Amino acid sequence: MPSRREIMLGGAAIALAGSAPGAIAQVVATARQGQRAISVLSDGSFEMPLSMLARDVALDAIVSGTGRTGPVTSVLNVTCFRQGDQVVVFDCGSGAHFLPGTGKLAASLEAAGIAPDSVTHVLFTHLHPDHFWGALDDFDTPLFPNARWLASRREIAFWSDPAIYQRLPEDRHAFAAGAQRIIKALGDTLEQHDPGSDWLPGVAAFDTAGHTPGHVSFELKDADGPVFVLGDALTHPVASFAHPEWRPASDFDADRAVATRRAVLERAAAEQAQVIGYHLDGGIGRVERAGTAYRFAPAR
Template sequence: MTLTRRKLLQGAAATTAMAGLGGRMALASDMATLGSMKITTLSDGNLTLPADFIFAPMPKDQLAPIFAEYGVGSGPLTPECNVTLLQDGERTVLFDVGSGTTFQESAGLLIDSLDEAGVAVEDVTHVVFTHCHPDHLWGVLDDFDEPLFPEAQYMMGQAEWDYWWDPETVNTIESARTTMAVGAKRRMEAIEDNITFFKDGEEILPGVAARATYGHTPGHMGFELRSGSESVMVVGDSIGNHHVAFAAPQLLSGSDQDRETASATRQGLLDQMASEKIRLIGYHLPGGGMGHVERAGDAYRFVPEGA
């Protein structure tokens, strides 16, 4: 497997591009080859989140040394949003589609990143969702509420679809997430006639196997991209950051809907990827999201590719 880091917009070129995007810069951040598959991570920008969204349930005495080691300050968190693009000569596949232009001003750059990568929306043959949170699903519609990828077949785990499609979800989800449920249902209705469902363990496309990674949402899915003995795991938000999630994966995160299940999922993934030397792509990991997992005593460390 060959991995190289690239920044498509740098120096004067970046300045020019930013002017054209109203000050926002789109990046195709990382690239990999895996057999006949070309894998690229595309930036959808970043989120701006209050720190307590993740850290509120965690013991402050356990967080302090991790914050000091990783330079986590007291201000808001600004995690990257990394959409995975897979091209194999026959298919052009997106894993998630970003948040579109209506969620946060700092996000919604996927179309610009696709342009930089030379991919038109009409080229996308498949869109595969990890889960239905806004920064992964809401970009499926354009500014006119029409599906953005007109030639694509949409694919989602059955359990994830069932949860957000259930009319009771908007009433039973915690109140801070009600908008998520309403927004998810509206976008799902727009693609319901062109959706394929899958379950844990299924090969959903050649070289792409679904992996249940429940907890962050009830039906969250990861995906193992494999060619021969080599593989890359697209983990979505099951490993949501490069600091606490690795240094103390057992801690319950406020960003997860089922915190206990999410913690068990996270620990199992990290153990497997460290033991089996499986590379990963994390939606909110830094530097484009590609890297690998190293053991660090009783915990783990994220090592970006090229570091």
């Protein structure tokens, strides 16, 4: 996740207004997995410089898959499933205090017919602003008043550490301050869990650290085949697949993030899993091998 400063680098006037593609409230995609009805909901989008896709790679002559080398539009996809009396949300958008063009989740929930007070569980992949700051509404009260909130124990410890400001560049200090404010507001309702176990029946968390130290992804288990909710384990619908070795500027531990991407791509391709990435256009798709690398095939 880029900081405000990073978004402005490399070009003086990147447009961040709601006219960006995907910025409107909408249901991006739907699917069924057994008894689960899955919806991918938009929290909007923002634009960032192409240079954010990789450190130490000359990208000026590389087309990002959109036919241009200018700013990259990054969509924000919040996953929700309904099964029986459970309504489960994975991550909860940016809220009102991050970037223009984001913070559309509440309207997208309304478009999908999902009342905030019907949400029973919120599971976090990690605590970056575009995934976590939407936990509180405009009145600083929980957006989902009846929900249980679940996050990685290691992720909570990382952002809660008073020494975190020494571990982050100055333009990321707002990330920590925002995370700490929301962690405090949620209090004891924010449950701490570890990867490698079922956080809910049929929903297993697995370790995908690298983008952040406690990043997790989720496997929705069913006889119809797995669905992986990947958060930011994969962050771009072309670069993350064709060049998993690239080191995006937003990854905290670049080497570990590369290893995680390779492992996730190989597992998803081998298991023919459906994948949902927070920043992948189209919302739901599959990972296909393409020579020595991979490609994202959005569901049609």
